[in-house]
Amino acid sequence: MDELMDYADVVENYDPVLGLEVHVELGTKTKMFDAAPNAFGGAPNTFVTPVSLGLPGALPVVNKKAIEYAIRLGLALNCEIAESCRFARKNYFYPDLCKNFQTSQSDEPIAFNGYLDVELADGEVFRVDIERAHVEEDAGKNTHIGGEGRIHGADHSLVDYNRAGVPLVEIVTRPIAGAGARAPEVAAAYVQAIRDIARAIGVSEARMERGNVRADVNVSLRPTPDSPLGTRTETKNVNSFRSIAKAVEYEMCRQAAVLASGQLVLQETRHWQESDGTTLAGRVKSDADDYRYFPEPDLVPLAPSREWVEEIRASLPELPAVKRKRLKEEWGISDLEMRDIVNAGALILIEETVKAGASSAGARKWWMGELARYAKDHELDLDAVPVSITDVAELDQLVTSGKLTDKLARQALEGVLAGEGNPGEVVAKRGLEVVSNDDDLLAIIDAALAAQPDVVEKIRDGKLQAAGAIVGIVMKETQGKADAARARELILDRVNN
Numbered sequence: 001m002d003e004l005m006d007y008a009d010v011v012e013n014y015d016p017v018l019g020l021e022v023h024v025e026l027g028t029k030t031k032m033f034d035a036a037p038n039a040f041g042g043a044p045n046t047f048v049t050p051v052s053l054g055l056p057g058a059l060p061v062v063n064k065k066a067i068e069y070a071i072r073l074g075l076a077l078n079c080e081i082a083e084s085c086r087f088a089r090k091n092y093f094y095p096d097l098c099k100n101f102q103t104s105q106s107d108e109p110i111a112f113n114g115y116l117d118v119e120l121a122d123g124e125v126f127r128v129d130i131e132r133a134h135v136e137e138d139a140g141k142n143t144h145i146g147g148e149g150r151i152h153g154a155d156h157s158l159v160d161y162n163r164a165g166v167p168l169v170e171i172v173t174r175p176i177a178g179a180g181a182r183a184p185e186v187a188a189a190y191v192q193a194i195r196d197i198a199r200a201i202g203v204s205e206a207r208m209e210r211g212n213v214r215a216d217v218n219v220s221l222r223p224t225p226d227s228p229l230g231t232r233t234e235t236k237n238v239n240s241f242r243s244i245a246k247a248v249e250y251e252m253c254r255q256a257a258v259l260a261s262g263q264l265v266l267q268e269t270r271h272w273q274e275s276d277g278t279t280l281a282g283r284v285k286s287d288a289d290d291y292r293y294f295p296e297p298d299l300v301p302l303a304p305s306r307e308w309v310e311e312i313r314a315s316l317p318e319l320p321a322v323k324r325k326r327l328k329e330e331w332g333i334s335d336l337e338m339r340d341i342v343n344a345g346a347l348i349l350i351e352e353t354v355k356a357g358a359s360s361a362g363a364r365k366w367w368m369g370e371l372a373r374y375a376k377d378h379e380l381d382l383d384a385v386p387v388s389i390t391d392v393a394e395l396d397q398l399v400t401s402g403k404l405t406d407k408l409a410r411q412a413l414e415g416v417l418a419g420e421g422n423p424g425e426v427v428a429k430r431g432l433e434v435v436s437n438d439d440d441l442l443a444i445i446d447a448a449l450a451a452q453p454d455v456v457e458k459i460r461d462g463k464l465q466a467a468g469a470i471v472g473i474v475m476k477e478t479q480g481k482a483d484a485a486r487a488r489e490l491i492l493d494r495v496n497n
C-alpha cells in the first residue's frame with residue numbers, strides 16, 4: 001500500500017505540474033500504411049495485410065485521408081502545420097508490434113506549437129500549451145489468459161493484430177503549470193475537450209470505452225511555482241475522464257508522501273488500477289530511452305501544400321466551445337444549464353432535434369428528462385437510447401400542436417422506446433390522440449353539468465375555478481386524452497349562454 005498525503009496538505013505544500021499525451025485513433029476506412037480495414041470488433045487477425053503483419057518485403061504507403069485528418073486536428077488545436085516532415089522508425093520489441101519498430105514521427109511532427117483553451121466546471125478557462133501532434137500507427141492488442149489479465153501470472157497470451165497499423169495522432173502538451181488544486185480537473189477537462197473536438201471535426205468517433213482516445217498522464221511536484229520541475233511519473237492508458245482526474249490526484253498524494261519522507265520520486269511508468277483507484281509501478285524510464293529513431297527509408301517525406309492546409313482550415317466546422325456559446329445564447333439558458341446539458345452528452349442531440357423541427361425548450365425537456373432517465377436506468381449513453389432525433393422532434397410537435405398532452409406524449413415515447421414504431425404509429429396503435437373534437441367533449445360536459453347543478457350555480461356566481469371539477473370528469477371519461485383547455489372553454493361557454 002502506498003503512503004498518501006492528505007490532498008489539502010499536498011496543495012498547500014507542493015505545486016503540481018502535468019504533462020498529457022493523448023492518443024486519438026483516426027476514423028479512416030483503412031489503416032495508416034496499408035489497405036487493411038480500420039474497424040472495430042472483427043474476429044482476431046482478420047483485418048490484416050502483409051504490411052500490418054510486418055512481413056518481410058511488405059512496403060507501406062501513406063494514407064492521405066489520415067494525413068488530412070491529422071492536419072484537421074492540428075488546426076483545431078491551433079497548431080502550425082509543418083511544411084515538410086518525415087516518418088521515423090521507433091525501434092523496440094513487443095509481441096503486439098510485429099515489425100519490431102513503430103512507424104512514428106520524432107523530431108519532425110506534422111503539427112506543433114498549438115494550444116487549447118479548456119473550460120472548467122465553473123466556467124473558468126485554462127489554457128494548455130501543446131508542443132506537438134504527430135502521426136503514428138497503433139500496435140496490436142495482447143490478451144493475457146489465466147491469472148488476473150496481466151502478463152504476470154498468466155498461463156499464455158494471445159495477440160490480435162487487427163489494431164496494428166490503425167492511424168493515431170499523439171498530442172503532447174508542454175508541462176502544464178499553474179493549475180494548483182485544480183490539476184485533476186484540468187487534466188480531465190483537457191482530455192474531454194480533445195475528445196469533443198475530435199468528434200466535432202469528424203476525424204474520430206472518439207469513443208473512450210473503445211479506446212479510440214487514450215491518455216498517458218505525467219505528474220510531478222515541486223515545492224513552489226518558481227522551483228525547477230520535479231521528477232515526473234507517467235501513468236499509462238487511463239481511459240475515462242473520471243479516472244484521469246483520480247489518477248492525477250492519486251499521484252499527487254503519493255508523490256507528496258514520498259517527498260515529505262525525504263525520498264526521491266522515481267521516474268517511471270505506472271499503471272492505473274481501475275479496481276481500487278491506485279497506480280502501480282511499471283518500468284523505470286529515463287529521458288534518454290534509446291529507441292534508435294531513424295528516418296523511415298520506405299516512405300517519402302510529407303510536404304502538405306499550403307493551399308491544401310488552407311482548404312482544410314476553411315472546411316473546419318464550428319468548434320465545440322464556440323458552439324456552446326452560440327447555443328447558450330440562442331436557447332436563452334444559463335451557464336449551469338448548458339454545463340448540465342454538456343455533461344449529459346446531450347448538446348448535439350438537442351441541437352439536431354431542434355434542427356429537425358422541435359422547440360428548443362421541448363428538445364431540452366425530452367433529452368434531459370425522460371430520455372436521460374431511460375439512459376440511466378438502462379446504463380446507456382444518451383446517444384444509444386433507442387429513439388431517433390426525428391422521433392423526438394415529432395413527439396415535441398405533437399405536444400406543441402395540441403394533439404398530445406404531456407402525459408399522452410410520455411406514453412407515446414414509451415411505445416417508441418419499446419420498439420412499437422415512430423410516435424405517429426404509436427399514437428395510432430395505442431389510440432392516444434387528444435380528444436379535442438367539440439361534439440365528443442360536449443356530450444360528456446352536458447351529462448356532467450346536468451348531474452351537478454351546484455357546480456353550474458357556482459360558475460354562474462363567478463366562481464370559475466368550480467369548472468375544474470367538470471374538467472376532471474371529462475379527463476376521467478376520456479382516460480386523460482381530452483384537451484383540458486378546450487374542455488374548460490366549452491364548460492364556461494355552456495354555463496354562461
Ligand code: ADP
Pocket residue numbers: 017018019020021172173174175176218219220229230231232234
Ligand atoms: P515520453 O517519451 O517519456 O512519453 P514525452 O515528451 O512524449 O515523453 O511526454 C512527456 C510529457 O510530460 C509531455 O507532456 C511533457 O510536457 C510532460 N513533462 C515533461 N517533464 C515534466 C515534469 N517534470 N512534470 C510533469 N510533466 C512533464
Ligand code: MG
Pocket residue numbers: 021
Ligand atoms: Mg510519450
